[in-house]
Amino acid sequence: MSGGRAVRAGTPQEIAERALAASRADGCAVIVDESDGSHLRWAGNTVTAAGHVRDHRVTVIALADGRGGTATGVVTRHGVDGPNGTGGADGDVLTGLVRAAEYAARQGGSAEDACPLPPAGGGQGSQDWSAPPATPPAEGLGILADGLRTAIGQARAEGRLLYGYAEHGLLSSYLATTSGLRLCHVQPTGLVDLTARAEDGDATSWTGMSLSDRAPDEPPRADLAAMDLRLRTRLGWARRRADLRPGRYEVLLSPSCVADLMQHLYDAAGAKDALDGRSPFSGDGGAHGGGLRIGERVAPAGLTLSSDPGAAGLECAPFVIARSSGDTSSVFDNGLPLHPTNWIADGVLTALVQTRHTARLTGLPATPRVDNLRLDGGPGGRTLAEMVAGTERGLLLTSLWYLREVDPRSLTLTGLTRDGVYLVENGEIVGATRDFRFNESPLGVLQRTVETGRTERALPREWDDGLTRAAMPPLRVGDFTVSAVSGR
Numbered sequence: 478m479s480g481g482r483a484v485r486a487g488t489p490q491e492i493a494e495r496a497l498a499a500s501r502a503d504g505c506a507v508i509v510d511e512s513d514g515s516h517l518r519w520a521g522n523t524v525t526a527a528g529h530v531r532d533h534r535v536t537v538i539a540l541a542d543g544r545g546g547t548a549t550g551v552v553t554r555h556g557v558d559g560p561n562g563t564g565g566a567d568g569d570v571l572t573g574l575v576r577a578a579e580y581a582a583r584q585g586g587s588a589e590d591a592c593p594l595p596p597a598g599g600g601q602g603s604q605d606w607s608a609p610p611a612t613p614p615a616e617g618l619g620i621l622a623d624g625l626r627t628a629i630g631q632a633r634a635e636g637r638l639l640y641g642y643a644e645h646g647l648l649s650s651y652l653a654t655t656s657g658l659r660l661c662h663v664q665p666t667g668l669v670d671l672t673a674r675a676e677d678g679d680a681t682s683w684t685g686m687s688l689s690d691r692a693p694d695e696p697p698r699a700d701l702a703a704m705d706l707r708l709r710t711r712l713g714w715a716r717r718r719a720d721l722r723p724g725r726y727e728v729l730l731s732p733s734c735v736a737d738l739m740q741h742l743y744d745a746a747g748a749k750d751a752l753d754g755r756s757p758f759s760g761d762g763g764a765h766g767g768g769l770r771i772g773e774r775v776a777p778a779g780l781t782l783s784s785d786p787g788a789a790g791l792e793c794a795p796f797v798i799a800r801s802s803g804d805t806s807s808v809f810d811n812g813l814p815l816h817p818t819n820w821i822a823d824g825v826l827t828a829l830v831q832t833r834h835t836a837r838l839t840g841l842p843a844t845p846r847v848d849n850l851r852l853d854g855g856p857g858g859r860t861l862a863e864m865v866a867g868t869e870r871g872l873l874l875t876s877l878w879y880l881r882e883v884d885p886r887s888l889t890l891t892g893l894t895r896d897g898v899y900l901v902e903n904g905e906i907v908g909a910t911r912d913f914r915f916n917e918s919p920l921g922v923l924q925r926t927v928e929t930g931r932t933e934r935a936l937p938r939e940w941d942d943g944l945t946r947a948a949m950p951p952l953r954v955g956d957f958t959v960s961a962v963s964g965r
Contacts, residue, residue: 489610492571493653496537499575502582503547504540504594506654506811508800509533511610514646514667515617521638522629529617530646536800537574538808540594541582547591549808550581551801590802590834592809597657602786602795602814604661610649611663616696618645621669624701631705632673637712639705641671645688645697650798658812662794664848665691668936668945669699672896673708680715680909682708683876683896685733685936687945690790711875711897719900719908721962727871728957729864729901730922732935735852735949737877738890738919739782740940743850745888746820748829748839749804757888757920758829769829769839776824776923779855784847785817790934791946793848805846807832818844821923849946854929861951864930866904872957873899873906876938888918895938914961928953 489509496507511533518526536553554574621643632639645667652660667688674681684704688697730738750756751769760770776782786795797813799806810832819827828844836843865873875897883889894912901907930951937944 489649489651490606490653490659492535493651496535496571496575497653497655499572500539500579500655502539502579503542504655505575506538506594506652506808508536508538508798508811509651510536511649512646513610513613514644515613516642516644517618517622517625518642519625519629520640522633524622524625527618535571535574537578538811539575539578539582541579543587546587548582548585549588549591549802550578550583550585551808552578552581553800588802588809590807590809590832592807592833594654594656594809595658595812597659603659604663606651606659606661608661611647611693613645613647614694614696618643618697620696621645621699621701624699628701628705635709636676637709638674638676639671640674641669643667643669643688643699645691647693650794652796652798652812654812656812660796660812662796662798663693664794665689665693666945667691667697669701669704670936670938671701671704671708673705673712675712675715678715680712681896682711682715683938684708685938687934687936687947689945690792690934711899714899714906715897715909717908719910721872721898721900721910721913721959723913723959723961725956725958727868728954729861729868729871729873730952730954731861731873731875732933732949732951733938734874734877735952736850736935736937736944736947737880737939738922739850739852739947739949740937740944741880741882741890742782742888742919742923743820743830743846743944745885746829747805748831748835748841750885751829752835752838755885757886757918758826759886769841770826771829771841773826774824775826775920776821777926778824780821780824780923780926780929781819781853782821783817783819783851783853784849785851786815786847786849787817788849788851788948791849791851791948793946797845805830805832807834809833810843810845813843813845815845815847818847850944851932851948852950853932854950858929858931858950860931864928864951864953865901865906868901868904868953870903871901871953872910872959873897873901875899878939880939883916888920889916890918891916911962913959915958916960917958922952922954922957925955925957926952927955
């Protein structure tokens with residue numbers, strides 16, 4: 478029993494309460510994560526791997542007050558169970574974890590992001606603290622596997638090879654602090670990544686979708702037939718080849734391409750980097766948020782980039798869960814409520830990712846990172862197919878790969894297209910081109926956007942392990958640089 482809460486032995490709640498009770502620090506936060514999920518992999522029309530993985534992780538954050546300020550110690554360990562588990566009847570492992578965090582705090586210097594832990598009562602949107610960890614439905618990926626067998630059978634009959642990966646799971650996170658917070662969130666997450674190759678040539682195409690919009694008690698579902706049809710259509714386009722020379726082109730970016738670029742932009746949108754002059758959002762120190770470009774136009778009117786923990790189909794934790802501190806996160810903010818945030822509103826930069834610490838430096842509200850992202854261009858946007866039909870001449874890009882930062886100040890990236898670049902003339906796909914390298918800034922891409930399509934759920938290809946909760950439109954971008962053509 479702790480703080481008037483009855484908890485069962487061996488549960489995440491009991492582990493958190495015992496850790497807090499064992500703490501001798503000036504403050505303490507405990508995060509207990511229980512994950513349960515399955516995965517499926519296939520190659521060359523054959524399932525090659527399948528599995529079910531469970532994990533248990535405890536993170537203890539100890540706070541130590543000193544003359545110079547408050548220091549933190551953070552220690553994480555997997556497999557710390559209750560009284561009858563690996564922790565032992567006397568809880569030696571759990572107590573040792575707490576002592577290790579306290580030792581790290583005593584040895585460390587004062588933390589520049591030190592703030593009081595959020596008080597009890599501020600955990601808006603928390604799920605039932607007393608609930609047990611969520612368990613995925615018994616079907617697991619079985620329904621998806623049935624659809625995969627059908628798709629593989631058709632691929633074999635038509636001379637195509639399918640490759641891919643699927644995963645789906647639930648992460649149950651429990652947060653308890655000495656300030657009285659007791660918060661819980663269950664996060665579904667998952668994806669399907671599907672590639673097709675023509676057996677009689679080197680043409681390939683890719684598509685993917687997120688499975689993160691399923692309720693915890695719903696089995697993951699994916700329309701593999703529709704995904705496979707999309708790939709078959711693109712392989713048909715690739716039967717004709719089109720020459721491509723380096724230069725500047727109008728391009729149509731698929732929602733997946735846009736998601737990869739916006740992930741990089743979101744990662745670069747930290748207020749601390751901007752204050753230090755290390756990001757494209759750094760100002761001149763004048764009247765733009767104390768050295769930030771807040772209030773400046775950074776994209777065409779109508780474009781809005783936002784995050785909202787309650788967004789339909791993109792739901793995520795409505796409070797901060799920080800297992801470490803960095804420029805865009807702070808362990809002191811654990812439990813801080815998250816709210817809908819417009820990062821760019823109608824083309825104007827309105828917020829950057831800020832902890833309470835950076836908010837003190839900028840004088841602006843704290844706007845912590847939210848684990849989803851959406852780009853909108855207003856009502857009436859066309860689908861990607863409709864945008865293709867309205868293109869006089871340009872390139873259709875379906876996925877990006879190997880994006881790497883070249884210059885953080887301008888956020889210039891170098892990257893490659895992959896598995897599907899098509900030349901469009903007079904509203905028709907006239908053939909596939911070779912993949913190519915490019916150097917572009919996501920912010921520059923937004924600034925040169927001349928048409929924004931209809932926003933839809935999108936899975937970034939390269940960042941599919943980091944941003945499965947995204948909704949993006951296709952974009953028409955003028956003057957996109959193709960710097961070199963790659964080998965295939």
